[in-house]
Amino acid sequence: MTMQRKKMVIGNWKMFKSASQASSEFSDFAKLIATKKLNIDVGIAAPSVFLADLARRTQNSVTLFAQNAHWANEGAFTGEISTGMLQSILVNGSLVAHSERRQMFGETDESAGKRVGALVRSGMKAVLCIGETLAERESGMLKQVLTRQIEKAIEASGIRSANEFIGSNPSSPLLSLAYEPVWAIGTGKAASPVEAQDAHAFIREVLSASFNKETSSLLQILYGGSVKLNNVKDYMACPDVDGALVGGASLIAKDFSDLCEKCD
Numbered sequence: 001m002t003m004q005r006k007k008m009v010i011g012n013w014k015m016f017k018s019a020s021q022a023s024s025e026f027s028d029f030a031k032l033i034a035t036k037k038l039n040i041d042v043g044i045a046a047p048s049v050f051l052a053d054l055a056r057r058t059q060n061s062v063t064l065f066a067q068n069a070h071w072a073n074e075g076a077f078t079g080e081i082s083t084g085m086l087q088s089i090l091v092n093g094s095l096v097a098h099s100e101r102r103q104m105f106g107e108t109d110e111s112a113g114k115r116v117g118a119l120v121r122s123g124m125k126a127v128l129c130i131g132e133t134l135a136e137r138e139s140g141m142l143k144q145v146l147t148r149q150i151e152k153a154i155e156a157s158g159i160r161s162a163n164e165f166i167g168s169n170p171s172s173p174l175l176s177l178a179y180e181p182v183w184a185i186g187t188g189k190a191a192s193p194v195e196a197q198d199a200h201a202f203i204r205e206v207l208s209a210s211f212n213k214e215t216s217s218l219l220q221i222l223y224g225g226s227v228k229l230n231n232v233k234d235y236m237a238c239p240d241v242d243g244a245l246v247g248g249a250s251l252i253a254k255d256f257s258d259l260c261e262k263c264d
């Protein structure tokens with residue numbers, strides 16, 4: 001019997017909010033989510049300086065993510081944060097290789113893979129972000145780009161056992177993917193549900209070939225790119241869309257909790 005994948009919705013706060021805004025908005029959000037008793041996983045990926053404070057405010061209803069994590073345990077890596085450091089302040093996982101990091105901060109498929117490897121080996125959740133630029137889509141490169149991003153990252157993770165990517169709880173695997181077409185991020189020009197479903201089904205095929213069918217059927221693939229309250233349900237109705245990575249629409253507690261409710 002195939003296990004039903006649980007939906008997961010993560011708000012990516014990017015580089016927004018002051019310390020006091022982060023504390024109060026996160027506390028409000030955690031309370032709202034705790035009250036709703038949703039049957040989905042809900043997370044926030046917050047700026048690293050706020051994580052220790054937010055970890056005390058999760059109400060066990062919100063999974064806390066960093067926006068990046070380094071692969072070394074420690075060392076001379078100015079500006080970086082290790083998975084051990086994140087674990088010591090009770091952070092549950094991290095985004096990896098968001099397109100903004102790929103485009104502006106030199107993230108590569110290889111460094112993305114090393115970050116995924118370190119997180120998964122620490123028993124933390126890794127959300128590997130992939131997606132094509134508009135030029136790549138328009139020149140018919142979509143499948144090639146997605147295949148390269150997935151295969152190179154898995155290779156560079158150094159993890160060879162598919163089970164390790166799942167971890168001890170198959171309903172909440174350690175590895176997830178977020179498909180975020182670069183042209184849809186922050187533009188208000190979301191991919192259509194059909195475009196999202198097609199890409200997600202293809203991503204699952206690539207995962208199937210890299211691991212095996214059973215593993216690929218367990219992994220959550222989130223859609224990201226201009227997800228809003230008024231379109232999120234359309235994505236959730238797609239069979240291979242297992243949740244959302246939400247930027248702008250995750251910044252206000254009440255609005256984001258309403259969006260999460262629509263994914264249940």
Ligand SMILES: O=C[C@H](O)COP(=O)(O)O
Pocket residue numbers: 012098180184185186187188224225226227245246247248249
């Ligand atoms: O990580 C989130 C994505 O970059 C999407 O951002 P957005 O919802 O503001 O388009």
